[in-house]
Amino acid sequence: MEQMGSKVQLGPSSAEECAYQEAGFAKILATLSSANTIAICAHTSPDGDALGSQLALAQIVQKLWPSAEVRVLLADERPAPHIYSFLPGFERLEMPSTYEGDPDVFVAVDLSDPRRLHEARPICERADKVVVIDHHPPVEGFGDAKVVRTGAAAVGVIIAELALHAKVDLTPDIAQSLMCAIVTDTGRFQYQNADGEAFRVASLLVDHGASPSQISLNVYESFGLAFLHLKSLVLGRITTFEKGRIAYSYATQSDFERTGANLDECDGLIDAVRSVEGSQIALFLKAVPGGKVRGNLRSKGIHDVSRVATMLGGGGHRAAAGFTFEGSVDEALVAVLPSLRKLLHEQDVCDDGQCLDEAKEGAQ
Numbered sequence: 001m002e003q004m005g006s007k008v009q010l011g012p013s014s015a016e017e018c019a020y021q022e023a024g025f026a027k028i029l030a031t032l033s034s035a036n037t038i039a040i041c042a043h044t045s046p047d048g049d050a051l052g053s054q055l056a057l058a059q060i061v062q063k064l065w066p067s068a069e070v071r072v073l074l075a076d077e078r079p080a081p082h083i084y085s086f087l088p089g090f091e092r093l094e095m096p097s098t099y100e101g102d103p104d105v106f107v108a109v110d111l112s113d114p115r116r117l118h119e120a121r122p123i124c125e126r127a128d129k130v131v132v133i134d135h136h137p138p139v140e141g142f143g144d145a146k147v148v149r150t151g152a153a154a155v156g157v158i159i160a161e162l163a164l165h166a167k168v169d170l171t172p173d174i175a176q177s178l179m180c181a182i183v184t185d186t187g188r189f190q191y192q193n194a195d196g197e198a199f200r201v202a203s204l205l206v207d208h209g210a211s212p213s214q215i216s217l218n219v220y221e222s223f224g225l226a227f228l229h230l231k232s233l234v235l236g237r238i239t240t241f242e243k244g245r246i247a248y249s250y251a252t253q254s255d256f257e258r259t260g261a262n263l264d265e266c267d268g269l270i271d272a273v274r275s276v277e278g279s280q281i282a283l284f285l286k287a288v289p290g291g292k293v294r295g296n297l298r299s300k301g302i303h304d305v306s307r308v309a310t311m312l313g314g315g316g317h318r319a320a321a322g323f324t325f326e327g328s329v330d331e332a333l334v335a336v337l338p339s340l341r342k343l344l345h346e347q348d349v350c351d352d353g354q355c356l357d358e359a360k361e362g363a364q
């Protein structure tokens with residue numbers, strides 16, 4: 001894929017993945033071309049990649065088929081996190097209960113497991129055809145047309161390449177949403193998944209009007225005081241064990257009550273936990289409504305934290321995974337910490353280089 005007459009090649013680095021993606025794009029576009037009604041939905045508790053990718057895709061699809069009805073759905077019956085309200089088209093996001101029809105095509109973005117559609121899942125089940133665009137490990141049988149590339153740093157990367165494939169102009173609005181997707185899923189280009197492809201696509205997006213400074217200001221530098229007070233509690237109780245190689249912290253229901261912090265603001269707290277020097281595995285737990293706990297897991301190296309998340313009914317990638325636990329923070333700690341210790345020791349045995357290679361392949 002080439003753009004603007006430049007010599008920079010965009011797309012996956014291997015010829016095999018390129019061929020897979022091009023064939024997938026052709027099938028996705030053929031599926032969408034015959035649709036009058038299209039619903040685009042990302043995963044429950046959406047992050048910057050989920051929202052940026054679905055909003056950009058909605059604009060791309062609308063440019064290709066101006067007469068189609070394109071709706072942008074949330075998976076949950078609650079508003080999207082306010083920090084992303086600067087994204088162009090944010091006001092188009094609808095809660096699933098507002099969608100009563102049966103879409104010709106339902107596009108699932110940034111998820112491969114239909115359970116992650118949460119309250120929007122019935123809409124997907126009512127659709128004539130399902131398209132999946134994702135970078136999580138694929139689930140067999142989900143999607144009539146799909147591109148699922150676990151090697152892509154963000155779904156935003158794949159959507160940008162879809163726009164190029166379909167010869168849709170990258171407007172500043174599309175570029176900004178896609179840039180937000182890539183910036184957030186690569187942890188500002190600091191995670192292991194920040195590869196050449198992510199940088200090349202990001203460079204193209206900036207050339208087309210994306211503003212990294214606006215993204216940074218909104219997503220990383222606009223915290224309410226209540227959140228910062230909660231963060232200070234979380235920082236104050238970071239604990240390490242296994243010679244500092246596992247770090248964890250948590251936020252309880254009473255922490256939220258005491259500080260007045262909003263649950264949706266807390267996505268970045270795992271990054272504070274993983275920043276501990278020498279830590280290889282990080283865990284952050286937060287109490288959520290319904291007597292449950294959300295867990296975020298991160299690995300800096302060879303340890304595949306998705307194994308622990310999957311065991312707990314969640315999932316994700318090798319370097320970043322999550323789960324929901326029924327019970328209190330204390331109970332969750334009792335359930336998760338021994339598994340992390342086991343993971344650390346099991347995967348230590350292959351410190352001979354073989355696992356390190358696998359780790360590079362499987363970053364977020």
Ligand code: 5GP
Nearest residue numbers: 113296297314315316317320321322323324
């Ligand atoms: P986070 O910790 O930021 O919520 O999620 C990290 C990664 O794991 C993301 O790619 C996210 O999509 C995935 N993930 C988080 N929670 C779950 C879950 O409950 N189930 C599955 N399948 N994936 C999850």
Ligand code: MN
Nearest residue numbers: 049110155185
């Ligand atoms: Mn993603």
